[in-house]
Amino acid sequence: MQKSYWQKQRPQWEAAQLNEDQETDIAIVGGGLTGLLCAWLLKDSGRHVTVVEKRRFLENNSVRNTGKVSALHGAFYHTLPSELAQSVFEINRRAVDQYEQLIQAADIQCGWQRTSAVLAAQSEEGTAILKQEKAALNAIGAQLANPPAWDLPFKQQDEVVLAQQALLDPWLFQKGLLEALQDKVTLYEESPIIEIQDHCLISDGSYVLRFQDLILTTQFPAFDRLQLYAARFHYQREAVAAFRCDPALNGLLLNTVDPNEALSLRFAQKENEPALLLAGPAIGIHHYPKDPYAQLLQTAKMLNVHQPLACWTAQDLIPRHHLPFIGQIQDHFWVAAGYSKWGYTWAMAAAEMISTQLQDAAYVIPDYLRARRKGDLFSLYTLGNAGTLTEAFFKDRFSVSPDGEPLRTGSIVRLRGRRYGVVIPEQGLQFMVDLTCPHMGCPLHYNPADQTWDCPCHGSRFTLDGRSLYSPSNVSLQHYPGINSLHPNLK
Ligand SMILES: Cc1cc2nc3c(=O)[nH]c(=O)nc-3n(C[C@H](O)[C@H](O)[C@H](O)COP(=O)(O)OP(=O)(O)OC[C@H]3O[C@@H](n4cnc5c(N)ncnc54)[C@H](O)[C@@H]3O)c2cc1C
């Protein structure tokens, strides 16, 4: 998988593996943004906290985003009833301040910069949406500001501005958080949890971590417990790229709201080199384009930025109404998921709500965020989701590479009723992987741009050699060394 701009040329963080049975008071599964924030808020609770991460730390989705910490990411508030919009706005606005407090308390050097967040529209449809958003924000008493004096690389018809939002460097932020946590909580990496039984987490190395309370922060809830999350969320994937740019864009934090063309832009500075990060529009996971970066690079040309410094993809979970699921799904078991590309402020809010409830059973999480809410299950959203999933489950189930075509990386062959993917590296041993998704059996696709095997159903992704990257799948693909190990006549 391509490294993000934030990850490039930066060293790995080192943590231990869970390689013996252990006990803890609070186990957090998932060492991304939410998991680490929960650990931060619980580190002084007087209880022992352990974070278990499937991959390496600083490899998660949260070091692949655009690092905007803001209560204004898109035209969203006008879609909610006014009272709800007010509550959501207050939670997210407060979370921005909580980041500043955390960064100061832990002395994290992560390029934290307060700036104005701008929503802009380029089309008439976008302008109409912006008008409604402005009205909704005014109705809930949000203090809108004057437009900053950026020399934007495109003409916009209208804009909405919220002052005192922020930018940070996601990699430096998480690294700083890990450093601040390392003496206070136990951190395990490369330790995928594949099962939960009673009060025990079981890792793929068959080690057991006993816990009293569990917080699941695996982005897609990796253990469903009959909350039927596969029907309640869909993953949305986006291409992101960083380009050299003019330093005059310093502080830029902007989202456009034009339907089907929504873009996210921000200024960044790494090793004193000014860069513009550009993300969007969404490319989905069901009908994946051959070149996910083509449209973005075209847009970059129009904005007069060239020379990409890095191109990568990231994905996030979109629930109905774009409201996350936060809270308890069983006794001693909490979950937080579904941030709709609005991860910083929602992750902070989720970490605060869960850590408070864990220490004070009387604390109530707002009903509209409850992880066990059922209304969503009987909705057009769920029906639409089920239709797309059914199509993805059956489509390409029988598709294989054409007969007689020489095998190469990404070729798909069918043997004894199962599909296998071929990998022929430039150096090292050839091998094959089983292309039936371990989550619910959908047929995996080869993604040549990112060099991954991707599931079109719920968005699990795997490295070429089958290691699990994105949940909901917890386990890796079956791996067969040598392309003739399954059939003697494969060429
Ligand atoms: C293109 C794009 C741009 C974005 N930009 C922004 C932005 O500018 N601002 C913003 O607020 N939000 C943004 N977001 C959203 C944000 O990135 C996400 O909402 C956020 O990263 C989700 O955090 P998380 O903690 O839920 O997941 P993650 O950070 O992905 O963490 C989940 C962790 O759980 C681990 N895990 C999974 N399964 C297991 C298992 N079985 N055992 C152990 N560990 C496991 C994973 O390896 C991973 O490390 C963006 C999203 C996208 C797609």
Ligand code: FES
């Ligand atoms: S079948 Fe659900 S992610 Fe693959």
